[in-house]
Amino acid sequence: NWDTGDEMVEKFLDAAARGDLSQVSTLLSHVPSLTNQTGYSGWTALMLAARNGHYHVVENLLSHGCDKFIVNSSSQTAYDIAKFWGHKHIADLLGQTDDGCQRVLLGSHISPQENYFSRETLDRLSGKRTDEAWLEAKQRKPDTVYLMFSNLSPMVSTPQEDNSLCRFTYETVKDLLQKPATVLIFLGGIQETPAWFAFSTDEDAAELLKLCTERNCSFPKMPNRDLLKLNEEEAGIVAQARSVLAWHSRYSFCPTCGTSTKPEEGGHKRICLNSECRSLKGVHNTCYPRVDPVVIMLVIHPDGNQCLLGRKKIFPARMFSCLAGFVEPGETFEDAVRREVEEESGVQVGPVQYISCQPWPMPSNLMIGCFAVAISTDIRVDENEIEEARWFTRQQVIDSLFREASPAFIAPPRQTIAHQLIRHWIGMNANL
Ligand SMILES: NC(=O)C1=CN([C@@H]2O[C@H](COP(=O)(O)OP(=O)(O)OC[C@H]3O[C@@H](n4cnc5c(N)ncnc54)[C@H](O)[C@@H]3O)[C@@H](O)[C@H]2O)C=CC1
Ligand SMILES: [Mg+2]
Ligand SMILES: [Mg+2]
Ligand SMILES: [Mg+2]
Ligand SMILES: [Zn+2]
Numbered sequence: 346n347w348d349t350g351d352e353m354v355e356k357f358l359d360a361a362a363r364g365d366l367s368q369v370s371t372l373l374s375h376v377p378s379l380t381n382q383t384g385y386s387g388w389t390a391l392m393l394a395a396r397n398g399h400y401h402v403v404e405n406l407l408s409h410g411c412d413k414f415i416v417n418s419s420s421q422t423a424y425d426i427a428k429f430w431g432h433k434h435i436a437d438l439l440g441q442t443d444d445g446c447q448r449v450l451l452g453s454h455i456s457p458q459e460n461y462f463s464r465e466t467l468d469r470l471s472g473k474r475t476d477e478a479w480l481e482a483k484q485r486k487p488d489t490v491y492l493m494f495s496n497l498s499p500m501v502s503t504p505q506e507d508n509s510l511c512r513f514t515y516e517t518v519k520d521l522l523q524k525p526a527t528v529l530i531f532l533g534g535i536q537e538t539p540a541w542f543a544f545s546t547d548e549d550a551a552e553l554l555k556l557c558t559e560r561n562c563s564f565p566k567m568p569n570r571d572l573l574k575l576n577e578e579e580a581g582i583v584a585q586a587r588s589v590l591a592w593h594s595r596y597s598f599c600p601t602c603g604t605s606t607k608p609e610e611g612g613h614k615r616i617c618l619n620s621e622c623r624s625l626k627g628v629h630n631t632c633y634p635r636v637d638p639v640v641i642m643l644v645i646h647p648d649g650n651q652c653l654l655g656r657k658k659i660f661p662a663r664m665f666s667c668l669a670g671f672v673e674p675g676e677t678f679e680d681a682v683r684r685e686v687e688e689e690s691g692v693q694v695g696p697v698q699y700i701s702c703q704p705w706p707m708p709s710n711l712m713i714g715c716f717a718v719a720i721s722t723d724i725r726v727d728e729n730e731i732e733e734a735r736w737f738t739r740q741q742v743i744d745s746l747f748r749e750a751s752p753a754f755i756a757p758p759r760q761t762i763a764h765q766l767i768r769h770w771i772g773m774n775a776n777l
Contacts, residue, residue: 353376356368357369357379358382358389361391362393364398369402380406387417388417389412392421395427395432413439416740424436460703461703462705463704464578466578467535471613491518493513493553494590495564500563503561511557518556526546527545529542541582573760592635593615601629602623636709638678641668642669643716643763651739652737655726657731664756664757666761668731669763670688683717689726690725690726691725714762724736
């Protein structure tokens with residue numbers, strides 16, 4: 346005897362809150378449109394069942410297609426609520442992706458290993474870099490792996506959508522290694538064997554491709570896009586190799602006196618050929634591969650439920666990402682976060698918290714990922730750097746990360762630390 350719609354919604358929400366599984370399923374089978382109805386403060390049946398620990402009701406609601414990505418008026422998802430009230434088994438259920446894989450919302454467990462480009466597959470064996478005899482013997486071993494770079498891109502084969510690195514033996518590449526323009530670097534090994542090397546060559550790319558026995562080989566033209574298609578292990582190796590090779594390509598002359606330099610120590614040092622040069626007296630950082638620190642930050646609104654994202658002109662249409670900027674000399678990364686956010690968006694930032702970092706070999710950045718809490722909210726963008734910056738709500742961010750249908754913006758790809766920071770924020774409980 347259900348007369349008004351409102352009453353029925355109330356009955357349904359109440360049944361979910363009490364854990365009355367049979368009434369929940371009866372109501373849903375008669376009136377499927379009840380599934381995502383909300384009551385007081387935007388709470389859905391799923392949230393109420395999650396709040397009170399009714400596992401089977403949650404399961405049943407999910408099987409009826411209940412939307413777990415809705416947030417209530419405090420910006421909490423059913424997952425946030427289950428987690429806060431200590432119903433771990435329900436939080437686990439809500440955190441699963443459709444393919445059964447855990448942790449769709451559990452960004453709070455982010456570890457450095459989860460950032461693309463940051464997996465250390467090889468032991469760098471840096472102590473061996475000065476052991477020339479050892480390095481030379483390793484170079485000739487039949488199981489030694491060589492990666493070939495042309496124009497700072499590694500040769501990859503593309504069996505399907507993904508790229509995988511082409512691996513060469515000493516026999517195949519030994520002639521190329523003799524060429525004067527070739528730069529060879531020692532990458533390390535897995536418990537010493539096999540050893541891995543990478544080299545760059547300026548020989549004709551079409552000729553180089555003939556050396557590979559695999560099919561569909563190429564030197565990708567757009568590193569920002571194509572280097573994101575490797576598996577995590579190979580991405581970590583490319584991060585090291587590309588940055589060091591890029592450094593060699595830009596430091597062929599000594600920054601101190603302008604004389605030519607040559608590689609040493611397995612390609613991890615360059616020394617000046619002018620025996621009078623100051624760079625040969627004592628230790629000088631110009632002789633070693635450089636890394637540029639960049640802060641990248643998710644700025645969180647003082648209300649805790651919105652974040653600040655910006656877009657550069659060069660971004661694909663509708664993509665918004667975290668603000669970022671180079672650390673300047675004599676600056677802490679907390680200060681760099683405050684300065685860059687203020688410069689680019691006019692927003693002022695108070696507390697800054699480090700989250701995780703990511704090597705970004707384009708050519709040699711280290712992205713230092715932070716959360717930053719805003720203490721002002723008016724946006725005034727620096728149009729030279731940023732086309733637009735906006736506050737986005739948790740619901741908009743959740744829609745963009747997890748739902749298909751026309752979100753308010755497009756998030757950066759999962760391989761970027763920007764994506765991981767945004768996801769990490771969603772995985773944290775709001776307002777609790
Ligand atoms: N992995 C990720 O999620 C993301 C990575 N990035 C990387 O971070 C880098 C820095 O971000 P931006 O917003 O461009 O920095 P930014 O806001 O500091 O502005 C870039 C400008 O800073 C100057 N600059 C100062 N030091 C520099 C240096 N060592 N190298 C080059 N330019 C320097 C140049 O004038 C340059 O045009 C980007 O180039 C990009 O490669 C940026 C966003 C996301
Ligand atoms: Mg800037
Ligand atoms: Mg910037
Ligand atoms: Mg800057
Ligand atoms: Zn010099």
